[in-house]
Amino acid sequence: xxxxxxxxxxxxxxxxxxxFTCPNRTNGRPGCLFCDETGSGFSTFxxxxxxxxxxxxxxxxxxxxxxxxxxxxxxxxxxxxPIDILKQIYIQAIDDDIVQLDIATRPDCIDENVLKxxxxxxxxxxxxxxxxxxxxxxxxxxxxxxxxxxxxxxxxYAVNLxxxxxxxxxxxxxxxxxxxxxxxxxxxxxxxxxxxxxxxxIHSLYIVEGTxxxxxxxxxxxxxxxxxxxxxxxxxxxxxxxxxxVIHRLVADPPLNGTLFGNWGKTKSEIILEIENLLKEKDTxxxxxxxIL
Numbered sequence: 001x002x003x004x005x006x007x008x009x010x011x012x013x014x015x016x017x018x019x020f021t022c023p024n025r026t027n028g029r030p031g032c033l034f035c036d037e038t039g040s041g042f043s044t045f046x047x048x049x050x051x052x053x054x055x056x057x058x059x060x061x062x063x064x065x066x067x068x069x070x071x072x073x074x075x076x077x078x079x080x081x082p083i084d085i086l087k088q089i090y091i092q093a094i095d096d097d098i099v100q101l102d103i104a105t106r107p108d109c110i111d112e113n114v115l116k117x118x119x120x121x122x123x124x125x126x127x128x129x130x131x132x133x134x135x136x137x138x139x140x141x142x143x144x145x146x147x148x149x150x151x152x153x154x155x156x157y158a159v160n161l162x163x164x165x166x167x168x169x170x171x172x173x174x175x176x177x178x179x180x181x182x183x184x185x186x187x188x189x190x191x192x193x194x195x196x197x198x199x200x201x202i203h204s205l206y207i208v209e210g211t212x213x214x215x216x217x218x219x220x221x222x223x224x225x226x227x228x229x230x231x232x233x234x235x236x237x238x239x240x241x242x243x244x245x246v247i248h249r250l251v252a253d254p255p256l257n258g259t260l261f262g263n264w265g266k267t268k269s270e271i272i273l274e275i276e277n278l279l280k281e282k283d284t285x286x287x288x289x290x291x292i293l
């Protein structure tokens with residue numbers, strides 16, 4: 001709804017794989033304990049260059065009458081490369097149908113040089129810029145335990161820096177990471193509200209093959225909260241979240257292949273319906289308890 005309001009029609013996000021990696025997976029480091037070899041991405045045409053990926057996906061959606069698109073650099077850390085390489089890759093994604101570049105990255109891979117480049121591209125090509133920044137949890141002990149490779153302070157610094165350049169910030173949170181409780185859920189909502197992020201993508205934890213969490217899950221060493229608990233966490237998170245923050249997602253989409261655990265065997269629509277029903281049952285809504293607006 002927000003994109004339709006902004007651009008006057010439906011806008012389709014095109015997930016792109018630009019071949020980046022992640023600083024948390026280099027030099028023998030395992031990366032986040034929940035992250036698999038796809039880098040949390042689902043690009044359908046990963047074997048092609050950026051222009052071809054966009055062309056193939058646009059062809060599909062234009063048959064449905066969609067003519068405006070967002071180039072979403074999704075897999076891994078999409079600011080983790082030399083500036084000249086980043087410029088070359090970002091510019092490949094720009095054409096007359098692309099209204100926005102959405103760049104997924106990490107707090108520790110945001111600096112002035114990257115943001116100056118994005119500002120230059122935005123002004124030269126008249127394209128909007130948004131950055132997806134993974135927080136996952138406001139509990140800095142949890143960030144260490146899941147091997148995020150950055151701190152809460154680095155996240156706060158990155159968001160403030162991005163805001164200085166006037167770009168949109170969309171943050172990702174996983175509301176049921178092992179070790180987190182309802183207080184962590186509330187604190188995450190408060191921090192996002194205090195920083196005045198523009199949007200949030202709420203994820204449930206899913207477990208896939210080839211990850212450390214996957215091995216822990218198979219050996220019975222990983223506890224995942226119940227479905228009812230997750231729904232209650234989402235409700236609580238929404239209650240404490242500023243009503244000015246746009247909700248982009250209420251639950252994640254597990255990969256089609258290799259998933260050991262995902263969404264308690266329920267479809268995305270079933271989970272969203274349960275959340276909506278509970279909001280009505282409790283007579284509550286986003287921002288009801290928010291003191292930071």
